[in-house]
Amino acid sequence: MSPILIKTIQFFLSLSLLIVLHELGHFIPAKLFKTRVEKFYLFFDIKFSLFKKKIGETVYGIGWLPLGGYVKIAGMIDESMDTEQMAEEPKPWEFRSKPAWQRLIIMLGGVTVNFILAVIIYIGMAYSYGDQYIPMNSLPDGIWVAEENIGNALGIQTGDQIVAVDGEAIENFDTLLGKIINGNTITISRDGSTFQKEIPIDFISTLLEDEEKIRYALRLRIPFVIGGVSETSLNKDSGLTEKDQIVGIGNSRIKYFDEAKPILEQYKDQQVAFKVKREDKELEIPIMISDSATIGVALGGMTFEEMEDLGYFKLETRRYTFAESIPAGIEKGVNTLTSYVKQLKKIFNPETGAYKGVGGFAAIGSMFPDTWNWPAFWSTTALISIILAFMNILPIPALDGGHVTFLLYEMVTGRKPSDKFLEYAQMIGFFLLIGLLLFANGNDIYKWLVK
Structure with missing residues (x-):
């Protein structure tokens, strides 16, 4: 269908x-x-x-x-x-x-x-269903700022720990962007120091410049796992296979996918030895890097459970009895209403640019x-x-x-x-x-x- x-x-x-x-x-x-x-x-x-x-x-x-x-x-x-x-x-x-x-x-x-x-x-x-979420304090190396313009607007960068928004601690990673959209200040921990930044009043307008990327702007830091090798890739016969995990490029070790791009930029138009983890073995495979700092592969992934086992983050699962689900449901309803009211206030403030995001039936659908x-x-x-x-x-x-x-x-x-x-x-x-x-x-x- x-x-x-x-x-x-x-x-x-x-x-x-x-x-x-x-x-x-x-x-x-x-x-x-x-x-x-x-x-x-x-x-x-x-x-x-x-x-x-x-x-x-x-x-x-x-x-x-x-x-x-x-x-x-x-x-x-x-x-x-x-x-x-x-x-x-x-x-x-x-x-x-x-x-x-x-x-x-x-x-x-x-x-x-x-x-x-x-x-x-x-x-x-x-x-x-209960609640399954990733606690913010379980991210050992902070978050991945996948969209630079959004990171620049907020003054955050990959590796930052987002401690709080408007002084309220962020417990659940999934709520992070929503809290920032409704917030006024953000507390950041970087390189051992903690500081606060104002969220620009027109930050929502920045987000709306490309709505397709909003949900992926601030992401979990994930491993570099091969999802497939293009038939037109320079490396189609290199020996890379689906599910391979890249753990090193040249003399540099990497843990996260976001660490690969700046290293690839250093080796444009060169063949470099990649360290690849396959099952329980680590292999070394020569890979050709193009003039655009790509290697012609699709990004794959792991399950949350697999990444938890490797120490990328922790998964918290909260189960409720029927009696416990009643106050949990009421709290969720009140929090959702409060969040919506905050969003509506921003829509009625022309300086935020939030009115550009108002949608009708297509947006609801x-x-x-x-x-x-x-x-x-x-x-x-x-x-x-x-x-x-x-x-x-x-x-x-x-x-x-x-x-x-x-x-x-x-x-x-x-x-x-x-x-x-x-x-x-x-x-x-x-x-x-x-x-x-x-x-x-x-x-x-x-x-x-x-x-």
């Missing part, structure tokens, strides 16, 4: 699940408070529906436009802009006739369900792996669920947060905003959302066409 098709299936499966559960978060309390729900839709049904069926007083359906979903609650000014209904006298079963506290619970239901869903997923993942992987699917779904929860609670008219803001105003002042004011606010919010949607998806199109 095509990788793009696999991503697309995962995207729509995840999105459908999140939309249905979000809308259930509004639907269930509405029903509990005896408020009539006229429609319950997955996706939008502008002009026509792909499917619809009326059960009781509610029409359940699937629209053709996959930009979200909705429940149409009687007596509520929402995206349907049903002004005719609002012009009539309020009915007991309508949203506007209910006490403010009940309306508040109905409006908070969607985002509450989204956050709870994310926590439940994280609990399930902690219990089912690209978050899923191109092979079917349940842990990755559920992890991505949980992240999107938290994003939807936070974005929906923003105090923007047309979003749940806009309705909540007006309800809180009513509860505090005792004065309910007029229906006409709410209609205008809904329209303004709708156009703001359309603008954001066009900007985000326009960014996707721009990256596709230009980059």
